[in-house]
Every structure is written in structure tokens, then in C-alpha cells.
Amino acid sequence: MALPAAAPAIVLVRPQLAENIGTAARAMLNCGLTDLRLVKPRCPFPDERANRAASGADAVLASARLFDDVESAIAGLTRVYATCPRDRDMVKPVLTPQAAIAATRAALGAGERVGFLFGAERTGLENDEVTLADAMVPFPVNPEFDSLNLAQAVLLVGWEWARAHDETPARRVRTGKGEAATKEEIDGFLKRLEAELDACGFLRNPAMRPAAVRNLRAFFLRARPNAQEIRTAHGMLTGLVERPHLAKAGKPRPGPRGREG
Amino acid sequence: MALPAAAPAIVLVRPQLAENIGTAARAMLNCGLTDLRLVKPRCPFPDERANRAASGADAVLASARLFDDVESAIAGLTRVYATCPRDRDMVKPVLTPQAAIAATRAALGAGERVGFLFGAERTGLENDEVTLADAMVPFPVNPEFDSLNLAQAVLLVGWEWARAHDETPARRVRTGKGEAATKEEIDGFLKRLEAELDACGFLRNPAMRPAAVRNLRAFFLRARPNAQEIRTAHGMLTGLVERPHLAKAGKPRPGPRGREG
Numbered sequence: 001m002a003l004p005a006a007a008p009a010i011v012l013v014r015p016q017l018a019e020n021i022g023t024a025a026r027a028m029l030n031c032g033l034t035d036l037r038l039v040k041p042r043c044p045f046p047d048e049r050a051n052r053a054a055s056g057a058d059a060v061l062a063s064a065r066l067f068d069d070v071e072s073a074i075a076g077l078t079r080v081y082a083t084c085p086r087d088r089d090m091v092k093p094v095l096t097p098q099a100a101i102a103a104t105r106a107a108l109g110a111g112e113r114v115g116f117l118f119g120a121e122r123t124g125l126e127n128d129e130v131t132l133a134d135a136m137v138p139f140p141v142n143p144e145f146d147s148l149n150l151a152q153a154v155l156l157v158g159w160e161w162a163r164a165h166d167e168t169p170a171r172r173v174r175t176g177k178g179e180a181a182t183k184e185e186i187d188g189f190l191k192r193l194e195a196e197l198d199a200c201g202f203l204r205n206p207a208m209r210p211a212a213v214r215n216l217r218a219f220f221l222r223a224r225p226n227a228q229e230i231r232t233a234h235g236m237l238t239g240l241v242e243r244p245h246l247a248k249a250g251k252p253r254p255g256p257r258g259r260e261g
Numbered sequence: 262m263a264l265p266a267a268a269p270a271i272v273l274v275r276p277q278l279a280e281n282i283g284t285a286a287r288a289m290l291n292c293g294l295t296d297l298r299l300v301k302p303r304c305p306f307p308d309e310r311a312n313r314a315a316s317g318a319d320a321v322l323a324s325a326r327l328f329d330d331v332e333s334a335i336a337g338l339t340r341v342y343a344t345c346p347r348d349r350d351m352v353k354p355v356l357t358p359q360a361a362i363a364a365t366r367a368a369l370g371a372g373e374r375v376g377f378l379f380g381a382e383r384t385g386l387e388n389d390e391v392t393l394a395d396a397m398v399p400f401p402v403n404p405e406f407d408s409l410n411l412a413q414a415v416l417l418v419g420w421e422w423a424r425a426h427d428e429t430p431a432r433r434v435r436t437g438k439g440e441a442a443t444k445e446e447i448d449g450f451l452k453r454l455e456a457e458l459d460a461c462g463f464l465r466n467p468a469m470r471p472a473a474v475r476n477l478r479a480f481f482l483r484a485r486p487n488a489q490e491i492r493t494a495h496g497m498l499t500g501l502v503e504r505p506h507l508a509k510a511g512k513p514r515p516g517p518r519g520r521e522g
Contacts, residue, residue, distance in 0.1 A: 003403060023410060023413075026410060026413075027409075027410070027413055029403060029406045030402045030403055030406055030407065030408075030409055030413070031402055031403060032402075032403045055408065055410070056406065056408070057406065091434070091487060091490065092434070093432060093433070093434050094432070094433050094434065095431065095432050096427070096429055096430075096431050096432075098424075098431065099431035099432050102431075140423065140424070140427040140429050141291045141292055141293075141420075141423050142264060142290060142291055142292060142293045142423065145290045145291055145317065145318065146291065147291075147316065147317070148288075148291055149284060149287060149288070149316070149412075151410075151413070152284075152287075152288055152291070152412070152413065152416050155413050155416060155417070156416070156420055159402075159417055159420065162401065162402050162403065163359075163401070166357070166401040168357055168401050169357075170356065170357050170359065170360035170363075171354060171355070171356050171357075171360050172354070172355050173352070173353070173354050173355065225352075226352060229352065
């Protein structure tokens with residue numbers, strides 16, 4: 001994922017805990033955001049507790065800017081979103097986080113500068129501060145327990161930002177170092193397995209045989225083996241049938257359910 | 262948003278910090294998840310620090326279950342996802358968090374029981390533990406700073422769960438108590454404003470007048486006023502033009518740019 005340099009600013013208004021500023025900075029950098037603005041923090045800042053909580057995102061804290069009020073913090077921006085647990089009784093657009101990020105991407109692409117406001121841990125944003133924003137962005141979570149930790153709220157905006165830029169396919173198969181097996185390789189193993197199962201009597205019921213063989217094939221295809229795994233499967237089959245280790249040691253070959261010793 | 266009762270379990274493997282267990286529990290309840298399982302926590306549990314960090318999600322902590330290993334914790338589940346910062350070199354499906362949640366919803370709907378594994382803060386899941394999972398779920402974040410706080414990772418899974426159930430429209434306008442203004446109400450105000458602007462000479466340039474009137478109308482429509490706001494606008498216009506307060510006080514009516522006193 002390539003995260004673009006033009007990204008929204010995160011404005012924390014009167015944060016109370018240095019730890020939350022640090023965890024918010026970590027969440028920002030996790031998601032490729034670096035422009036942190038603090039309005040009148042109620043805790044010391046800079047502070048060692050913030051740096052510890054940032055777990056390596058110190059650069060975000062070092063470049064954070066302090067402001068006396070929200071107006072100054074957003075003065076250079078062209079578009080501001082106020083995050084809030086639920087929407088206020090105010091005539092103002094309300095966007096989901098994903099819609100706000102979609103609008104942010106479009107605005108940044110047109111040269112605008114965008115920021116997200118986050119209120120203090122306990123009290124949130126004041127109505128006058130929400131009024132400064134172009135839109136409200138509530139988080140549609142559990143209505144019976146909707147108070148998000150400050151850094152968690154920052155993460156959700158960051159996550160929507162990173163997620164919107166992510167181009168990984170929704171589902172892929174990590175095949176490790178092995179390349180996917182060809183149909184011929186899979187078929188070759190299945191034919192051999194079938195023959196051995198015929199030989200040992202497992203497929204002796206002619207009425208059941210066709211379905212059993214089909215199920216076996218369905219199972220193997222579902223697992224999507226790679227070439228190395230087919231080679232391993234051949235090896236296992238050889239081991240089970242020929243017992244070369246026992247043969248080499250000169251021990252008698254036990255029957256299908258026989259035991260050593 | 263109505264969050265369903267059948268929801269995935271969150272399995273924290275060897276968590277190190279009680280605070281993280283608490284914050285994870287809070288994030289879970291924020292997103293409507295309540296089934297918390299702890300495998301060999303390395304911190305005391307239950308613990309007051311976890312409850313403080315849970316900020317009210319104590320019920321999730323109280324019902325959390327302790328296990329000695331991952332196998333026991335997932336024994337009753339039918340489908341398990343291993344979250345990890347990046348995918349391992351293992352032949353296993355890799356899903357984005359949103360794809361894993363989509364598959365989870367489908368599986369729960371079919372009566373399956375699903376869980377997500379989260380490794381310890383510093384060390385993550387061991388390869389043998391990832392092997393127990395049906396698929397890996399990495400978080401596609403900033404590749405240069407991809408280590409998520411444990412509770413933040415839990416929140417991202419929870420958020421995708423809540424987000425998948427959210428039916429709020431992406432964008433709506435919160436109109437407070439006022440109902441949207443009709444076209445007639447808006448038009449009535451704009452005609453009156455136009456007449457006053459003609460009367461005071463603001464629209465005196467005939468070449469500029471049509472564009473000025475069109476721009477004014479575009480501005481008002483873009484703001485999507487409600488009926489109350491149109492009444493307020495009428496009141497403001499009356500105030501500016503008739504200055505009833507000054508007239509009542511018997512003071513001389515000042516000119517357009519006159520000052521009191």
C-alpha cells in the first residue's frame with residue numbers, strides 16, 4: 001500500500017492524558033498520518049508518557065503543533081470534520097467515517113487541506129467547536145456503549161484512510177515458496193492414491209467407490225495444494241505403503257493394522 | 262444499528278499488559294462483541310488496571326474465560342482467523358479484515374462459531390498457533406510502521422464487524438428540529454433580499470446584476486436552509502433595513518455605514 005503525502009490533519013482538542021496523545025500518534029503513523037495538532041492539552045506536553053505510548057512514533061509527537069484554540073488550529077485548513085459519538089442537534093451534514101474519508105480524498109486531490117477534530121476524553125467537543133466544522137462524523141458503533149477511547153477514535157479515521165488506499169485483494173492464498181500445483185500433478189497423485197486404496201481394499205465396495213473417489217478429489221482440490229505439497233503427499237503415500245524405514249531395518253512389514261515389536 | 266447476538270469470539274494469546282486487556286474489552290463492547298477468551302495472560306487477571314482501562318466494559322471482563330493454550334480456547338469453534346501484522350510464509354488463505362468479517366457473517370448465519378486470534382504485544386502469534394487458523398488476517402496499514410497496539414488491532418476487527426452491520430446512509434443532513442424549507446419559502450426570501458439590494462443600490466450595475474443574483478441564489482441553495490433558518494434570515498433582513506430597535510429608542514436612523522453615538 002502506498003500512502004500519499006497529502007493527508008488529513010488530526011486535531012486533538014484539550015486532550016487530558018499524555019498516554020492517549022502517544023497512542024493516537026502511534027495509530028496515526030500506523031495509518032500513514034503525521035500532521036498532529038493539539039489544542040490546549042490539559043496534560044504536560046511534550047511528555048515522556050506520550051513518547052512511551054507512541055511505541056516508536058516519536059516523529060509524529062516531535063512535529064506536533066500546539067494551539068490556543070480550535071480556530072487557530074484549523075485556520076489554514078479548507079475543510080474540517082468534527083468527530084463525535086453521536087450527532088448533535090445542529091443543521092449540518094452528517095457523514096459516516098468512510099464517506100468523510102472519501103470526501104477527504106477528493107478534496108485533497110483538488111488541493112484542499114483537511115482536518116479531523118477530536119474532543120477531550122470525557123467532555124468531547126463543545127457545541128461551538130462542532131459549529132466550526134463543515135460536517136459531523138459520528139462513529140456508528142454499539143448505541144448502548146458508544147464512548148470510544150480517544151486514540152481508538154483517531155485509529156478509526158486513520159484506518160478508513162489506510163483502507164481506502166489499500167489495493168490488496170480481499171482474499172488471496174499465500175502459497176509460501178511453493179508454486180501452485182498443476183492439474184496434471186494433482187491428478188497424478190490422486191490416481192496413485194486411488195490405486196493404492198484399491199489395492200489395500202479400502203475402495204472394495206463397488207457401489208460406494210464412485211462417490212468416495214469424487215469426495216477425495218473434491219477434498220484435495222479444495223485444499224489447493226502447491227507442487228511441493230503434492231511431492232510431500234507422494235512421499236507420505238510411499239512411506240505408508242512401502243514402509244522403507246522398517247524394510248531397511250530388516251523388520252517384518254506389519255499388516256495394515258499391525259503394530260511394531 | 263442493531264448488532265446481532267451471534268458474534269465472533271476474541272482470543273488474546275499471552276497478553277502482557279492488563280491495561281491492554283481492558284482497552285480491548287472496551288473496544289469489543291463498543292463494537293457489540295462480548296466473547297473474550299484469554300490464553301495464559303502474562304499479567305494478573307482479573308486486575309483492577311484492566312477494569313479501569315475498560316471504562317465501563319466490566320461485563321466483558323467479568324465473563325472472560327481463561328485457557329492454557331490456543332487449542333483449548335478454540336476447541337468449540339468451527340472457524341478461526343489469525344490476525345498478524347503481515348502474512349507469514351505459510352500455505353494459507355490471506356483475507357483483508359473486511360473479507361474476514363464478511364466470511365464470518367456468512368459462517369455465523371450458517372450456525373458456525375468463529376473466533377479471531379491476537380498474539381502478544383511484542384511477539385505476536387507463534388507459527389504453530391497461526392497454523393491452527395483457517396486463514397491469516399493481516400492489517401494493510403503503513404508498511405513502514407505496521408505494529409498495532411493490541412487493543413487497536415481488536416478494535417479494527419470490531420469496527421469491521423460494526424461497520425458491516427451499519428445501515429446509516431453515508432451522508433445525510435442533520436436538520437435539527439426545523440423541517441427543510443420549501444422552494445417557495447426560499448424563493449420568497451431571495452426575492453425580498455433582491456428587492457432590498459436593488460433599493461440600497463448594491464445591484465445598481467445592470468451588467469453585473471444577473472450574475473450577482475444567480476450567485477446569491479446558488480449560495481443559498483447550497484446551504485440547504487430549513488424553514489426556521491429562512492424565518493431567521495427574514496428577521497435579520499428586517500433588522501438590517503428597518504433597524505426597529507434604533508427607531509423605537511427614538512435615535513436617528515444612521516446611513517448605510519453610519520455609526521451610533
